[in-house]
Amino acid sequence: MKIGKMIKKQITYISIVFFLTSILCNSQTYNVKDFGAVGDGITLDSKSIQKAVDVCSNNGGGIIYLPSGKYLSGTIILKDDTFLELSPGATLLGSSKISDYKETIPQLKSYNDYFLKHALIYAEKVNNIGILGYGTIDGQGQHFKVTTKKKPDRYKNRPFVIRFVECKNVKVENVIINNITVYNHANKNNDMIDIDGCKNLIMSNCIGDTDDDGITIKSTSKYINENITINNCVVSSHCNALKFGTESTSGFRNVAISNIVIKPSSDREPIYGVPDGISGITIGNVDGGIMEGIIIDNVRIDGPEVPLFMRLGNRARKHYDKAPDPEIGIFKDVMVSNILATNISSKTGCAIIEFRLKEKDFRPAIVYDDVIVGTIDKIETNPKCESIMYSMRNSSDITIDDDKSKIQIDDNSYNIIFEKSEK
Numbered sequence: 512m513k514i515g516k517m518i519k520k521q522i523t524y525i526s527i528v529f530f531l532t533s534i535l536c537n538s539q540t541y542n543v544k545d546f547g548a549v550g551d552g553i554t555l556d557s558k559s560i561q562k563a564v565d566v567c568s569n570n571g572g573g574i575i576y577l578p579s580g581k582y583l584s585g586t587i588i589l590k591d592d593t594f595l596e597l598s599p600g601a602t603l604l605g606s607s608k609i610s611d612y613k614e615t616i617p618q619l620k621s622y623n624d625y626f627l628k629h630a631l632i633y634a635e636k637v638n639n640i641g642i643l644g645y646g647t648i649d650g651q652g653q654h655f656k657v658t659t660k661k662k663p664d665r666y667k668n669r670p671f672v673i674r675f676v677e678c679k680n681v682k683v684e685n686v687i688i689n690n691i692t693v694y695n696h697a698n699k700n701n702d703m704i705d706i707d708g709c710k711n712l713i714m715s716n717c718i719g720d721t722d723d724d725g726i727t728i729k730s731t732s733k734y735i736n737e738n739i740t741i742n743n744c745v746v747s748s749h750c751n752a753l754k755f756g757t758e759s760t761s762g763f764r765n766v767a768i769s770n771i772v773i774k775p776s777s778d779r780e781p782i783y784g785v786p787d788g789i790s791g792i793t794i795g796n797v798d799g800g801i802m803e804g805i806i807i808d809n810v811r812i813d814g815p816e817v818p819l820f821m822r823l824g825n826r827a828r829k830h831y832d833k834a835p836d837p838e839i840g841i842f843k844d845v846m847v848s849n850i851l852a853t854n855i856s857s858k859t860g861c862a863i864i865e866f867r868l869k870e871k872d873f874r875p876a877i878v879y880d881d882v883i884v885g886t887i888d889k890i891e892t893n894p895k896c897e898s899i900m901y902s903m904r905n906s907s908d909i910t911i912d913d914d915k916s917k918i919q920i921d922d923n924s925y926n927i928i929f930e931k932s933e934k
Contacts, residue, residue, distance in 0.1 A: 538573035538594075541566060543582070550580025552604055555611060557585040567593050572639065577601040577646065585611030586670075589634040597646025605631045607654035609668055617676040621732040622758055622830040623707075629670035640681045648672060652697030666700060695721040696776075699783045702727045703746065708734030708761070715740075720747040722782050724754045725773075728763060730800050731830055735761040741768045747776040749784030751793040752815065755802065760830045762800025762840060768807045775814040788815035791852060794845065797824035799837025805845040818852035819861040821845075 541563045544550065548559035560575065564587065567573045572592025579600030585608075589595065597603060606612070612629035618636075631650060634640050642648075655669040675681055695701040703719035706712060707729045719725050725748040728736050746752040752773040755763055775787045791812035796802040802823070812818045823842040829835075 538592075539567070539570065540574045540576050540596075542576045542578065544578060548577075548582060550578070550582050550601075552581030552583055552602075554583060555585065555606065556582045557587065557606075557611065560584055560587050564588065564590060564593050564595075574643070577603065577644075584631065586613040586615070586630060587632050588613070588615075589632065589637065589640045591637045592639045594641040594643055595632065597642075597644040597648070599645045601644070601646035603631070603646065603648045605648075605650040605652075605670065605672065607651050609655070609670065612670045615674075619677055619732055619734075620831040620834075621707075622760070622828065623731050624831065626664070626666040627671060627674070628667070630672070630674035631670055632673045633675075634678050634681070635676045636678065638679045638681075640675070640678060642673070650697070652695075652701065655698060657699050669698070691717050693717075693719040693721065695719070695723075696778045696782065697722075699723070701783075703748070705729050706736060706739065707758075708732050708736060709739065710734075710737045712739045713741075715743050717744045718746075719744070720776050720778065722749050722778070722784065724748060724750050725752040727751075727754045728766065729756065729758040730761045730763065730798070731758045733761055733830075735764055735801065736766065737764045739766045741766075742770045744770075745772045745774065747774055748788050748815075749776055749778075749781040749786065750788065751790045751820075752788055752812075753791065753807075753810075754793045754795070755805070756793070756795030757797060757826075758828070758830075759796045759798040759800040759802070759840065760828075760837070762796060763802050763805065765804040766806070769809050771810045773810065773812045773815070785816065787854070787856065789817065790820045791815045791818040792820070792847075792850075794821045795824070796840045796842050797822065797826040798828045798830075799825075799840045801840060802842045803844050807847045807850075809849045810851075812850065812852035814854045814856075816855070816857040817862055818850065818855055819847065821861075821863045 543556065543560050543563045546559045546563045546566070548556040548563075550556065560577075560582065563575045567575055568590035574594050574596050577595070577597050579598055581602045581604050583604045583606055585606045587595070595603075609629060612631070613633075614628045615630065615633050615635070616624055616628060631648070632642065650670070650672040652669070657665050658668070659665050693703045695703055699722065701722045703721040703725040704714075704717075705727045706714075708731070714726070717726075725746040726741060726744065728739070730736055753768065753771060755766075773788070773791045779786050792807060792810065794802065794805065821842075823840060825839050827837045829837065
């Protein structure tokens, strides 16, 4: 499963908290057992749960309640003003048969359309929906075997756990994601969470441990990710704990990320990636999008091979076949500050590659301030350690608040500014 094998504790996708609280207080509750659900973990309860959703929405909205039990299910489609609540002791168990999941291809054209056609919980172009309670969502991702390494074919026989597309007051606009825990080591290509084409999103107080990327901001459609804050999270990943991209069709603007702890995964046998992670932070823009107004501050990184990796490239992947060919994107006004990284296994602390701005973008593209990197053999409180602090290739227009020690710059890079005097 892409979002998670297990999502536990309170799971809340809410926008405009007081507004939705008012809706919930005045809403009717629909117990899925009144619609024929069995909850024994064997009987397929999809039709009963969906019937409860349909009746709830037709009657003006309310709560679809799952009491204690195990509810085996294929696709559930949420509709306007419907909130799925899992009581303590309730488990929504994703079916291990792909045939139990309805094929859904959104009207919004996206690169995901090539492979992402199934989901356990799905919604499109609806308002006021949510997932509540203290139960468990178990997607049983370990039952979906990967039969090929070819992209995107390797994803086609697996459903997402949750997919909301162009929804309001839940996922796409005016969003709060608060207090979720994701443990996600059931299969390959399992991200903690993918934020894709979202606007006005707040994500706080979350914990994730995942085989693939952790907190992942992607851009696979015509919608840019914009006005996003992410803070107070603890993330572990066998790949990239905090990642922009790689899909970057429209891009990323005005994103602030702070107070993040990145630590080694508790799972020491990766299905994908490496035990302590490939990178702590990856900022990639390769499909013609915008990377602008990004602030990353107060991040503690422990263990990955490379703490910080940045790239402006030209993969130029189309998000659908008839889309115009992407041009080289924009990468500017990115600030990374107060980063402490230790137990780093590679020689390179920060890698910046294929980075060139267009002439009109004359402002410093990247600003580093108080970025501290230590290695496995030697940990110090300044950049003069065993590793190369920065490695730059084909790069320009970068400001570093440091001296030139431990800097590796190739002959094709220029306009690299060091604020401190060389020592």
